[in-house]
Amino acid sequence: MNPRARLWLVVLGGGGLAALLVAACLRLPAFGGPWHPYGDRAVRAALARHIANTIASVNFDQRAFDTMGEMTILFAAVLGCVVLLRQARDEHRDPPEPCEVAAPVRRYALVVLPIALVTGLYVIAHGQLSPGGGFQGGVVAATALHLMYLGADYAALERIRPVEAFEIGDALSASAYLVLGFAGVLAGGAFLANTLLPYGTFNTLSSGGTVPLLNAAIGMEVASAVVVLLARFLDQAVEIEEGSGS
Secondary structure, rough: OOOHHHHHHHHHHHHHHHHHHHHHHOOOOOOOOOOHHHHHHHHHHHOOOOOOOOOHHHHHHOOOOHHHHHHHHHHHHHHHHHHHHHOOOOEOOOOOOOOOOHHHHHHHHHHHHHHHHHHHHHHHHOOOEEEEEEEEHHHHHHHHOOOHHHHHOOHHHHHHHHHHHHHHHHHHHHHHHHHHHHHHHOOOOOOOOOOOOOOOOOOOOOOOOHHHHHHHHHHHHHHHHHHHHHHHHHHHHEEEEEOOOO
8 A cells, every 4th residue: 555545544544533533523412411321221221230320330330341351451461571571681680789778768669569569459359349449449459569679679579479470460360361251151041241240239249240250350450460560560670680691
């Protein structure tokens, strides 16, 4: 395809997209008005499935397929990071030097670490009940582990977060999301349809059908993915040096 044809393709495609966006904006409800069609439908669907947090209902029930796409993007990012930041032939590893951290900062990091970790797990577990969920709680739990780097040293951090185990956890969590989706198909419903489990009692941990399970799978996938990403970046910053060596 020559440059002129590519330009016309971009112009036509961009023009069509712009026309669709303008048409959609013209039909939006008035700002601050009493009519909110999408919001009203989302809330009704969440309550019908005994899900207290409407955002979780949208993410893991009404638009669970979209959430799978977001999970796939993160998984691909981790895979790309692992491939691109692997140790090259002209690089070698040096033992990491202890970082110089003020004593009050070390004490604060060690005190906050278990609190932050429990908070992250709590946000994941209660994603269908209160604000938060797997994405947010996964990031909190993953970054909480890295307070060990400030509270102790890099060697201590490596002991509490074996990268290989988190790589496996990332793959298993992503697979669990897909397995739950196909389980609905085997049960006679649609892929990722919330028809596999009973909805339970409203505003309890077991409510929402498959939403808590999908939320937990996303939480573990995000936590594992963030740990692997940070591990690869820290490897580059702390251990891997250019030049020949073993």
